[in-house]
Amino acid sequence: MIVPTKAGKSIAMGVRRNRPAAIAALILVALAVACFAAPLISHLFGIDGGTVNLLARLEAPSFQHPLGTDELGRDLLIRLLEGGRVSLLTGAAGSCAAAFIGIILGIVSGYAGGRTDAALMRVTDGVIALPLLPLLIVLAAVDMTKVGLPEQFTTSESASLYRIILIIALFGWTTVARLVRAGALAVREREFVLAARALGSGPLRIMFRHVLPNVISPVIVATTLTAGNVILLESVLSFLGLGVQPPLASWGNMLSNAQELMWSAPALAMYPGTLIFLTVLAFNFLGDGLQQALDPRRRRIL
């Protein structure tokens, strides 16, 4: 798998030729733009997603509140956009952090070989065998103050967000590590690596300048697919009350609140669920499209 010199261009062309992947990419960009523009939108329209107005709760859609209001009288549209920002951020940051760990461990394992490789692969196998969801629940339930983290961090609004990203990265790196290792094992025997070594390049330079670019394409595919799964996982944990904590909105914890109001206000459950579904679907189609664009020979994934 050698990425041509103009890798970005060829990927873009491959994705464009794949209609569903192109649509998926457009949807994701549109969602991201809308979500990250949430503060701007709320400023322009003069509505604040955090303002609680109990007199105006569960209102039907109106000009003032295009999607109505939630159980605390907050504007649903702004809440959805802010929740989307958290969900998308978790997906992107979680999968990238996992990919980062995976790349480092995989490339060291594959390039160094021998005992280092054997040890790192045993660790990888061990992590793969762990039951993910129950462990995530244990980790998410840990009381941060008992770990000895400073009080102002544990009580800060975004602490739960950082925690969930960290926890997901901690378990999500195995796919990328194995992909990178397999690629690095093949690439390190190639002439250009020998040439680089002969020219006096150190192992670090060889690993990241010569080996990494040649093994990166399956990593891009896996990271895209992982991003979708991370968003799903975040929503599950938040739904169980262990993920992103209110007042910070995420699509998962909005659903958790909506569950109790299913009968009186089903719309509250419809919107966030549909958005999660749409986003994860888009990530999966994009990943599939990238897979076909980057590696048309091997179609199987998941």
Place this chain on the structure above:
Amino acid sequence: MIDVRVRLTQFDSPMARLILARLLQAVAVLLIMSFAVYGLIGLMPGDPIDLMISADPGLTPADAARLKALYGLDQPLFQRWLHWLLSVASGDLGYSRLYAKPVSEVLGPAFFNTLMLLGSSFLLSMFVALPLGIWAAMRPNSPRDYLINLTAFAGISIPPFWLALMLIAVFAVLLGWLPAGGVGIGSDNGLGAVRYFVLPVATLTFASLGAHTRFMRGAMLEVLGEDYIRTARAKGVGPFRVVVYHALRNAMIPVVTILALEFGTLFSGALVTETVFAWPGMGRLIFDSIMGNDFNLALVALMLATAMTLVGSLLADLIYTWLDPRIRYE
């Protein structure tokens, strides 16, 4: 099931892997994992001594200290863990605080409930997914392939708990056809119990349908690209016969391996669905015991879940070599 670890390299696992080494490794993973979880549980909100103090306001700090010593909570973490490990190894799983029963008595029924639920949804999913995947692979990039792919991706991408909520909203609340939750086993006659299965099984089936279909389609596509399939077609073998008699056996190899891997998720795979439907299975047991500070139960259940996954992956490797004699583990 939802997992951040996308399964990519299940089938090109390194060759050199003796069963013995794998078993040793499994034991190592279990030990490390049990120690880690033992330590983590101590870091969760709530403290057993605090619970006792809140239950009896008459307790003095001296009593609390004595209780701590009585339960060995004043000892270092490693010693406490070792003590727990030895008693578990000798068959004493401890007492469940939440259920007020010995842990061993709690696990049995929960395991049975989960097995029923996951077993039926798994069979149903296979029954639908395998033909769909094969049918899609027979004409790649056709409208029907796109449609099947879309359905499969939908199954992979839908949040299972949300699907469950929507199903409850429509079939239990709006139409009133089916119960919203609970388990009918034992309490009802045969047909009545089945009604409790419909919604959770539908949720789980749709959630696993996508991955199964994609898998079958991918495996079949790969086999249909082989030279011997072209030879068979050139001989004039019809499309149906090519698939059933020439391709299916080889295409089933990765699929069967997946079945073994899913066996490993038996304990925790239905956690979310069980929680939404109040289904008293292993997944909900694990969740409730973690949230309810029921340390004995949580530890044992988590260990079992891990052991299951380890056995599943070992089984997958063994089945794979058995079905495909070209693969040898040196």
